[in-house]
Amino acid sequence: MKQALRTIAKGVTIVEFHLFLTTLLVMVIHLSIFQMNIQEQIDWIQANTRVFALILAGVFLASLLLARYSLRFFTYISSSTKRTRLTSVLAIIFSSILSAILVNFFFQIANQLFQVDAAIDWIQENSSIFLVSSIYLALFALGLYLLIGNVHVTHLLYLTVGAGLAYAHYNKMKFRSEPLYPSDFNQIAHVGDVIPMISEYLSIGLLLLIAAAIILLAVLIPFLPKGKMVWWSRLAVLPIVAFLLYSFTYYESTYANKVIDKMEVSLIPWNQVQNYKTNGFVVSFLYNMQGNQFAKPDEYDKKRVTDITKSLPLSGAYSTASATPGFKQSPNVIFLMSETFWDPTKLENLQFSEDPMPYIRSLMKEYPSGQILSPSFGGGTANVEFEALTGMSTSFLKTGTTPYQEMVTGQDPFPTIASTYKQHGYDTTAFHPYKRVYYKRPNVYEQFGFDAFVSKEGFEHTDKNGGKYISDAALTKEMIQHLEKTDEPSFMHVVSMQNHFPYDGKQYEEMRIDVEGLSSKYEPMMEEFAEGIKRTDEATKQLVEQLEQLDEPTLVVFWGDHLPILGSDKALYKEARFTEGKSEEQAEVLYHETPLFFYANYPIQKKELGTISPIYLPSLALEYSGTPKPPFYDFLSELKQDLPGIQKRIKLDEHGNILTKLPKKELALLSHYKLLEYDLLDGQQYTEEELFSQ
Structure with a gap:
């Protein structure tokens, strides 16, 4: 053998x-x-x-x-010993360069969604970027060899990891229309939960072929020429390679910045998909490693932000909700962020055998309602709830930033709507019927002012009703049970899980809504999604009926966090011609609008809210619950009158029109908002006490 x-x-x-x-x-x-x-x-x-x-x-x-x-x-x-050493060194250098070029090519193919011709075109047009990024990757390969000492083991590992990263980037681009960011590795421990969600879309044959090749090479490694460098020479070269890698990885603060400048890189931080396609995977990935998630505004200093704070109007000057009647007790408040809740009948070229959300639609006609302009598509739930709980916009942050993981954990306590209600004597509890470890939620919620966080491990009602996740019906039972056993008023932040991706047509035994207008490939997908929306609609009816019987005033703020992933690269949306005839900006809005409504078991005035960002939910909730607002949320009420929709690439006016150029007043308000948010989130917190005083 x-x-x-x-x-x-x-x-x-x-x-x-x-x-x-x-x-x-x-x-x-x-x-x-x-x-x-x-x-x-x-x-x-x-x-x-x-x-x-x-x-x-x-x-x-x-x-x-x-x-x-x-x-x-x-x-x-x-x-000859000398000849052997020389040829070994040359072989190591050559193989490192060759492996790096191959991995870089993998990245470019993934960047172009496996369109090889497009990848070659990019390399032709950006040969200097490709060359420099390949040299950078070759330093990684060489550094790995210096640590391992076996050239074949090194490059087997290097190519495997490189191909794996390229495949992860490809799948994220394909499903979420978003590139791979360095921050994604903060969730690497949960990759085992992600794989089953996308397993239907993976090429098992390709993966088995790659695995077989890796196993074969691994078996042959002991019998291949070693290509050795003596240990002391490897030890001597390693610090040099490490220094070069560090310099190019954090190029903004090192001499390598001059090299990047000479490459004439045109960074597009406000549109990361285009940034990756224009500058390649390596340069764009490195750009997102530079830290500085919130670039310090030039005009930021203590005097400037304190002057803005002093200029804010008196509390209550910009309330937009009708005054609520007096209560014998403060009303319960439920923030119910429904996982991937979206109205599928917005796909107007499809025919549905019945409306999947008739009850919620009736509530939206009777109570204050509108649309949320979500900062995310297909995922990124944590960023949506960050905006909703803090009133702070992710539009000012570097694309790909997840504040829960990279920014929030440095401050304790952190001012939020939960901490505001807590100051008014509320019990504050967060619920999520899934694993508690995602997005550092246990630590974040504690800093946000929550008394408790109940994940699926602590749920008493865990029925899945034929689905993959705890159902919205079971979640409703959990919520009502908590209200019944809590003496003081409750603020509950609830993140559901029932309608989470994937939609493979196999989740439910019975799908009661037939869909026409799609190919046989996508009809089951849409029918399953519509069934999930119908079940959420039924659970919402159950929730409202039980709140009507509850002898406690209760306010519910319901919204969907983002649109669903329906096929790779938005394939179902494209087949349904969802954005046909729309401009790029109009399509951006359509891909980020989800339903929103306020319900109360006490009288509140019906109001059309239009399309608003999640940042305004705290100020509206405080108004509808009759709770005094801290100055920061009152400022947001003022901002909402002029800029109700704020997203990184889109700004909407009070009529839902896209603003291509901001008027002077709106520019000033947005500048004030950015300065205040920077101070609270990433600055010195000069204004925190003043902005959140009661």
């Missing part, structure tokens, strides 16, 4: 050598005979792919005829 493996390993070594020889010969032929430069070679190869493949195969097969001479060559170079 060992002899057979040695024979195979020797064959692999010869193949490796002849692949290198083939590549070198073809490049020489192109350079010398056809007198092509690198750019022209790439153009020629792209235009003559089949011819190039035949040339490559022919040269490779011809070189194999010289196999016995290559064996003599190996014997010759191994006969």
Whole structure:
């Protein structure tokens, strides 16, 4: 067996050598005979792919005829210690560069959603960026070798990790239309929960083929030439490589910044999908590693923000809700953020056998209602609840930032709507029928002023009703039970889970809504999503009916966190022609609007809220519950009158119109808001006491 493996390993070594020889010969032929430069070679190869493949195969097969001479060559170079060391070092450097180019190519293919031609086009147009980013990746490969000491183990590991990162980036782009960010690795411990959600979309055959190749190479590694460097030389080179890696990783604060400038990189921080497509995966990923999630405004200082605070109007000057009648006791307040709740009948080219949300639609006609302009699409739930609980916009933050994981945990306590109600004698509890560890919620909720956090591990009602997650009906029972056993008024922040991705058509035994207008591939997906919305509608009716019987005034703020992932790269939306004929800005709004309504079992005035950002939910809730507002939330009421919709790329006026240019007043208000938020979230908190005083 060992002899057979040695024979195979020797064959692999010869193949490796002849692949290198083939590549070198073809490049020489192109350079010398056809007198092509690198750019022209790439153009020629792209235009003559089949011819190039035949040339490559022919040269490779011809070189194999010289196999016995290559064996003599190996014997010759191994006969001298000096020659062996030199060739080993050259082989290590060459293999590091080759692996880096290959991994970089993987990244570009993933960036272009596996469109190889588009990836090659990008490399042609951005050869300097590709070259520098490949050198950076080669430093990683070399550093890994210096730590491991075996060139084949190093590159097997390197290529496996590189391909894995590229595949993760591809899947995130495909499903959420969002690139892979460094912050995503904060949730790496939960990857086991994510894989089942996307397993239906993974190519099992491809994964098995890759796994088989990795196993085969792993078995052959002990029999392959080692390509060694003595330990002391590796130890001597390692600090140099580490220094170079650090310099380029954090280029904004090192000399490497000059290299990046010479590359003429055009960063597009406000549109990260375009940023990755324009500048490539490596440069864009590194940009998002620079920290500085909230860039310090130039005009920020203590005097400026305290002057803004002093200029704020008296509390109550900008209330937009009708005054609530006097209560014998303060009303309970429930923030109910419904996972992926969206109105599928907005896909007007489809036909539904029945309305999936008739009860909620009736509530929206009777009570204050509108649409939430979500900061996220297909995911990013934590950023939506961050806005809703704090009144602070993620539009000022670097795209890809998750404040729960990167910013909030440094402040304790952190002012929120929960801490405001707590100051008024409320019991404050957060509910989420899933695992408690996501997004650092236990720590964050504690800092936000919650007395308790109840995850699925603490739920008494765990019925799934045929679904994959705890149902909204079970969640309703949990909420009512908490209200019944709590003596003081309650503020409850509830994040549901029932309608979470994926929608594979296999979740429910019975789907009661038929959908027409889609291909057979997507009809089951939409029917399953519609069934989930119908079940949420039924659970909402159950909640309201029980609150009507409850001898306690209660306010419910209900909204969907984001639209669903329906097929890769928004495939179902595209097939249904959801944004057909719309501008890019109009499509952006459509992909971020979810239903919103306020319900109360006491009289509140019906009001059309339009499309608003989650940042305004705290101020509205305080008004509808008759609770005095701290100055910060009163300021948000003022801001809402002029800019009800604030997203990174979109601003909406009170009529829902997209503002292409902000008027002077709105610009000033937005500037004040940004300064105050920076001070509270990432600055010195000069204004916290004043802004949240009662």
